[in-house]
Amino acid sequence: MEKVLIYGWGSSEHLNVPEVNEGLVNLFKKMKVDYVIHEDEVTCAEGLSGLGYSDELNQIAPVIIKGIEKAVKEHGVTIAVTPYAASYYAWNFTLKDKGFELPIPMVHIVQYLYDNLPRLKFKEYKKRVLIHDGCRLGRYAGVVKEPREVLKAIPGLELVEIYHPELEVGVRNLKPWDTSPCPGGWLEIIMQPLMKHVAKNVIDRYVMPQKPDIVTSTCANGYHAFKAGQEFGKHDIEVKYFSNIVEEALEG
C-alpha cells in the first residue's frame, strides 16, 4: 500500500504559505491516501547549491537521506511528494548526478496527481486558469504535460497559457514553459525588497492580458511570489497553488 511522505512542509512555513500544506493534507484526505509529514526536514536545503553553497549541500545531502530513511523505517512511506520544483530537481537531477540517492522516489505533486488521474473524481470548477510552470520543473526538467493534463481533466476549467510573441516563430519551436517569466520567488532570500516588484510586473504584463480568474504556479516558491505581487499590485485576480485548485475541484 502506497504511503506518501510530504516533503517541503517546512519550506512552506518558512515562506509563509501554510495554505500549500493545508491544501496537500486536504488533497490526500480526499484521495484517501495515507500520508506523513516529514518532520526531520532540513528546510529549503536544496536551495543551497544555487546560492553558492554547493559544497555544503553535498555535505548535508547524506543527512537528508538519513532523515528519509528514518521516515521509511518508522512510517513505511513509499514515495516522497513535494510541491517545490527545486527539491524535485535537486533529487532527480543535480544531487542524483553526484551519486546521492534517496531510498524512495521523490516526485513533484503534479506528477503524483497525473499518475493518479484515473482515481480523481472532479466536480465542476468553472474558472479560467492561467498556468505558470515553475522554472526548474518546466524549463529545466520538462515536467509540463502532467500539470496540464490534470487541469484539463477538471470539468468547466478553462486552461490558458502565458503568451509570448516568439511562440509564433515556427522554426524556434518554443513552448509556453520556455518563455514563461519567473515571478522571482528566490528573491525572498537573495534580495527580498525586489520580489514584490518583479512579481507585480509579471502579473501586469503576462497574466492580466490573458484575463484569467486564477493564476496558478506549479512551484510553491513561484506561487508565494505571485501572491506577494498580487497583494502589492492589488490585481483583481486569485492566486492559488496548483494542488489547491485540484483539491478544491475534487469531490469529497
Place this chain on the structure above:
Amino acid sequence: MEERNVDKIYNEYVERIVTQGAENETVRIALGRAIAAFRKNRQAALNKYPHTVPLATEVRRIKEYSIEHMHELVDRACESIEENHGHCYKAKDKDEALEIFDRIIGTGKTIVQSKSLTAEEISLRHHLEEKGNEVFETDLGEFITQLLGNRPMHLLAPAINVPREEVAALLEKYTGEKIDHKDITAMVNTVRKILRDKFFKADFGINGANVISADTGSMFIIENEGNARLVTGAPPVEIALIGMEKVVPTLQDAFKTVEVTWRYANYKMPAYLNIISGPSKTGDIEKVITYGAHGPKELHVIFLDNGRSKMAKDKVYREALYCLRCGACLYECPVYEITAGYYGKKYLGGIGTIWDAFTTVGFKESVPMAYTCLRCGRCKKTCPLSIDTPKMVAKLRNDLKKMGYVPAPVRMFAEEILKIAEEQK
C-alpha cells in the same frame, strides 16, 4: 571586516536598484514600450528569415573555436591589419589601452565616438575628457545618455529607460529651442543638427566592432543611424577598440556572425553594415597607392584583453565570451524588465555580472549583481547561442563564497540551514 564591506556594497546596490529602478514608474513605462516593440520586431525578423535559427547553431561552433584559439587569431588579425597598412596594438588591461589612446591622441583634440561597450568598459570617454579632449557620443541613445550625465542602460539602446517626454525636455534645455514632447522625428532631427558638423571637425573617430575576421583584418560594424559610418569615414584618423573575443577565423565566419547578431537583435536587416579593413586609399593616379583619399589616412586597431584570457581559460565562464551582444537576454530577464541598467555596473544583467567581475569592477563588487539573477533560465532559451548564464552565475556565487563574499541575507539563510542539518546529524 571583509564581510562588512560586502554587505555595504550589497546594501547600497539594493537601495539603488529598488528606489531608482523598480520603484521608478518612468523606467517601467519606457521599458514596457521598448520590450513590446523588440519582441514584435524579432518575431517578424525570424519568421521572414528562418535560416537564422540553424545559422545561430553554426555561429555557436564558430565562437567556440574562436575563443579556444583567441590569441592565435588575434595575432593573425594583427598581421592582416598591418598588411592593410593599419597599425595594430594589443592591450593587456585598461591602463595599457588608455596609454595607447593617449599616445595616439594627446590632448586638446575633438573626438567623435560611435557606440562601443568596450569603450565603456575602460571608461574611455571620461579618460579622454580628463586629458583635455572634447568627446561627442554620436549614437543617439549614447548622446542622450551623455547629456544626462548617465551611463548606458542597455547594450543596444543605451537610453532605453528615458521616455520621449524626458528626451524632448533634455534637448530643449541643450538647444534652447521648443520641441514637441510627442514628436520623436523632431527630436531625431534636432540631434542630427547638433552633431552634423562634429563629424567633419573631429580630429579622431573612435569605434568598436561587432566582429573582426582574422584572415583579412576586416572589422564589421552593424548600425542603423549612420553615425558609425561617419565616425569611421569623416575624421582623418580612425581608432578602433576591439575586445579580443570579437575575432573569428574568416571573412565568411564574420558574415555569419553579424547576420545572426542583427536578426536576434530584432532587425530584418540593419540600415548599414560597415566593413573596414584599412585606411582610406587610392591608386587612381598612375597606380601609386596613396593613403587618406576621402576617409581616414590612419587606422589604429587596439585589441583589448582586460580579463578575457582569464575567462577563456575557465570551462564555465568562457561561455560569456560567446556573447554577440544582441541584447535579447536583457529583454527577457524579469528583473531587468523593471530595473533596466540599475541591474549591473558597466555590463548589464546576468551575463553582464560575469563580464563585470572579470573586466571592470572585480569579483567583490559583482556580489550584489550575482545575487540579483533569478537563475530562471529564460535568458538561455532566448539566446541565439544558448549561453548558459544561470550556470555561470551559480559558479560565480560558489567562487564568491570561497572568497568570503556572501551578502548577509544569503549568509544568514545558509547558516540557518546548516545549523538544522548539524542538529539532525
